[in-house]
Amino acid sequence: MVTNMKILVFSDSHGRLGAMVDAIERERPQRVFFLGDHYRDGQELAGAYPDLPMELVKGNCDWDQAPDELLVEAGGVRFLLTHGHRYGVKSGTDRLARAAREKGVAVACFGHTHEGLNMPDRGVLLFNPGTAGGIQNRVGYGVIVAADGKFRADLR
Numbered sequence: 001m002v003t004n005m006k007i008l009v010f011s012d013s014h015g016r017l018g019a020m021v022d023a024i025e026r027e028r029p030q031r032v033f034f035l036g037d038h039y040r041d042g043q044e045l046a047g048a049y050p051d052l053p054m055e056l057v058k059g060n061c062d063w064d065q066a067p068d069e070l071l072v073e074a075g076g077v078r079f080l081l082t083h084g085h086r087y088g089v090k091s092g093t094d095r096l097a098r099a100a101r102e103k104g105v106a107v108a109c110f111g112h113t114h115e116g117l118n119m120p121d122r123g124v125l126l127f128n129p130g131t132a133g134g135i136q137n138r139v140g141y142g143v144i145v146a147a148d149g150k151f152r153a154d155l156r
Helices: 019-028 041-050 094-103
Strands: 005-010 030-033 054-056 069-074 077-083 107-109 117-122 124-129 142-147 150-155
Touching: 005 019, 005 124, 019 041, 030 041, 041 054, 041 150, 077 094, 094 107, 094 124, 124 142, 124 150
Parallel strands: 005 030, 030 054, 077 107, 107 124
Antiparallel strands: 005 142, 069 077, 117 124, 142 150
16 A cells, blocks of 8 residues: 655745645645755744654755755655755756765755746756745745655645
8 A cells, every 4th residue: 555645845934934834734744844044944843743754954044053955765755955055056956956866866855046946857856845935936835745766746
C-alpha cells in the first residue's frame, strides 16, 4: 500500500505567519519545509504545531545560528532545502541546479526571489513556493506529495 506524504513548502514570510497557519489548517500536511527569511517565523510555526515535523533553513535576512541548507528525504525522495541567495538565484538557477545534481537530489527547494517556480532542469526539479508573506507579490506556498520515490509538486 502506497502512503502519500504531503509536504508544505514555505519561504520568505518576513514576519507574517497568518498565511502559513491558514495553509497548514487547510492542507493538513505530514511535513513542512521552511526556506528562510524570517527563520524565527519557522520556529514559531514549529512551536505552534509541535507534532508536525518541520525542516528549517535560514535566509539572507536571518542572523540565527541555523543551517544554510539541508539534505532531507521524504517519501523516498531526496530534497535540497536552501534559501537560494548563496546560489545567486536572483540572477538565474544554473548554479543551484548544478549543485542539486551533484548532491544527488530530485528536488531543490528554494526561495529568495519571492516568485513561484516549478521547473524541471536536467533531472532536477527546481521548486520555489513564492512568498508566504505576500511581499511584492501574491501570497504563495508549495505542496509536494511524495511516495515511493515519486513526487508531484504544485504551487498554490
